[in-house]
Amino acid sequence: MTDFTIEVKELTKEFGSFKAVDSLSFRVERGSIFGLLGANGAGKSTTIRMLCGLLRSTSGTATVGGYDINTQSEEIKKNIGYMSQKFSLYEDLTVKENIRFFAGIYGLEEGQLEDRLQWPHLAGGIEGWWNHVTGELPAGWKQRLALICAVLHKPGILFLDEPTGGVDPLSRRDFWDIISELSVRGTTVIVTTHYLDEAEYCEKIALMHAGRLIAWGSPKELKAEHMGRPLLELRCERPVAAMNLLRKEPWVLDISLFGTSLHLNVEDERQGRQRISALLQGGGIRLDGIEPIKPSLEDVFIHLIEKQAGDPAVLTAAFRPPPEGSP
Numbered sequence: 369m370t371d372f373t374i375e376v377k378e379l380t381k382e383f384g385s386f387k388a389v390d391s392l393s394f395r396v397e398r399g400s401i402f403g404l405l406g407a408n409g410a411g412k413s414t415t416i417r418m419l420c421g422l423l424r425s426t427s428g429t430a431t432v433g434g435y436d437i438n439t440q441s442e443e444i445k446k447n448i449g450y451m452s453q454k455f456s457l458y459e460d461l462t463v464k465e466n467i468r469f470f471a472g473i474y475g476l477e478e479g480q481l482e483d484r485l486q487w488p489h490l491a492g493g494i495e496g497w498w499n500h501v502t503g504e505l506p507a508g509w510k511q512r513l514a515l516i517c518a519v520l521h522k523p524g525i526l527f528l529d530e531p532t533g534g535v536d537p538l539s540r541r542d543f544w545d546i547i548s549e550l551s552v553r554g555t556t557v558i559v560t561t562h563y564l565d566e567a568e569y570c571e572k573i574a575l576m577h578a579g580r581l582i583a584w585g586s587p588k589e590l591k592a593e594h595m596g597r598p599l600l601e602l603r604c605e606r607p608v609a610a611m612n613l614l615r616k617e618p619w620v621l622d623i624s625l626f627g628t629s630l631h632l633n634v635e636d637e638r639q640g641r642q643r644i645s646a647l648l649q650g651g652g653i654r655l656d657g658i659e660p661i662k663p664s665l666e667d668v669f670i671h672l673i674e675k676q677a678g679d680p681a682v683l684t685a686a687f688r689p690p691p692e693g694s695p
Contacts, residue, residue, distance in 0.1 A: 373398040373525060373556045374419065378428035381414050388414040390579040391428065396558060396572070398524075401551045403570035404560040405669070411579040412560035413453055416529050419558070420450050433525055449523035451514050453530040453560075459503030463494060463513055466502055467520070474521035484520050508539030515546065519555075526550060528559040532566065544569050564665040575669060582672050587665055594671055595663035597621055598637040602630040603656040604648060613651050619643060624670045631667055 374396035381389040389411040396402045404412045417423040419432050421441025429436060435443045457466045471481045485494075494516065497509055505513065511531060519526060528547070532540040540563075548569065551557055559570070567573050568587050575583040575590070583590055604610050607630055614620050614632060619640065623632040634640030641658050648655045 371398045372396060374402075374430065374432050374558070376419070376428075376430040379415070379418060379425055379430055380427045381411075381418060381423065382426045387579055389418070389425075392574075392576075392579075392581055393428075394574050394581065394584060396556060398556055399551060399554050400571045401547060401557045401559065401569060403567045403573045404558065404576060405562070405564060405567050405573055405665070406576035407562055409578075410562075410576040412562075412576055413529055414579075415576075416527050416558070416560055419444075420448060420527055421445050447523060447525065449518040449521070449526040451518045451526075451528045451531055453533065455510050455514060457502055457510075457514055457517060459501070461502055462499050463502055463505070464498045466513060466517060470517040471520055476520060481520070484522070485516075508535050508542070511535055511539070511543060512546075515543070519550070523555070525556045525558070528557065530560055530562070532561065532563065540566070564669055567665050573665070575672065577673055583668070590665065590668050591663045594668050595633065597633045597635060598640065599661055599663050599667065600632055600634060600637065600640060600644070601626075601659050601661045602632060602644060603628070603658075604630070605654040605656070609651070610648060610653050613647060613653070614644070617643070617647065622671050622674070624667070624674070626666075631661070633671075 372395040376392055376394050379389055379392040380387065392415060404415060406412050414423065418425050418437055419430055421437055421444040424438050429438060431437070432444050433447050437444065458469070461469065494512065497505060502510065502513065515531070532543055535543065544566065547557055547559065561567065570587070572586055573590065574581055583594065585593065602610070607625060607628055611623055611625055611630055614623055619634060621633040621635065623630060637660055644658060645655055
């Protein structure tokens with residue numbers, strides 16, 4: 369029998385008339401890396417706060433490590449690690465003082481703290497910043513310090529809310545190496561992110577939009593299920609005009625603008641190439657190239673949002689910030 373360490377059932381959170389999370393249901397296997405993905409305002413952080421026992425649900429429920437989020441929130445807090453979206457350590461304390469402060473909160477003795485800091489991949493290099501004021505650290509090292517403090521007590525479940533926001537690409541990759549190693553050691557990791565490329569590291573993903581779950585599965589499963597038809601990348605002059613022209617054609621199953629290129633799904637790759645070339649030539653648009661590509665999670669996400677809304681303009685709304693005053 370599969371061992372699920374988190375089970376969510378019809379979880380809903382309302383703030384007045386605004387429904388931040390709408391009937392969310394999913395399960396997380398012990399020791400896995402689970403990703404909650406979506407644009408800003410999708411409901412990811414609100415979901416995390418409920419699962420951490422920091423916010424009561426309006427309806428529905430969930431268990432975390434066997435504890436009910438609405439009736440046993442204090443037990444949950446004792447058994448999890450939590451790294452918030454905003455840097456939450458004391459910036460006027462040194463690195464050493466922050467670590468010792470959180471070790472004291474978790475009731476760690478000196479020998480236990482030294483043991484925790486022997487893991488080189490997690491703490492390696494932090495000693496070089498030991499006596500620096502935390503507020504002066506580069507963003508990547510601030511995030512590393514926040515993660516160290518979140519796992520000092522060796523929690524079985526770790527929640528990371530947008531952990532790599534504002535961090536350079538090299539530090540992001542290093543951070544995900546640490547997350548992967550935590551998972552190998554048996555820690556269940558739940559991470560929220562709007563960086564869809566990062567989701568490739570997750571074993572299972574829940575894609576959220578407007579508070580609802582719109583897709584679920586592994587990265588490979590999501591691509592196979594929702595992007596099973598040939599995907600072409602089209603480079604041409606006036607890509608917006610080309611997109612408007614192609615969108616009218618019934619053989620174009622899906623089309624999106626990616627930077628200065630277009631991604632489009634067609635029934636048949638060879639026939640699609642021929643039709644695209646003829647259509648653009650007839651429209652006076654220069655074609656620079658057509659190549660088959662493997663779909664990314666960004667392709668899946670955009671495809672699903674457009675399919676739900678029936679209007680590509682919904683993408684603008686998808687990336688707006690949430691209403692003022694909502695988490």
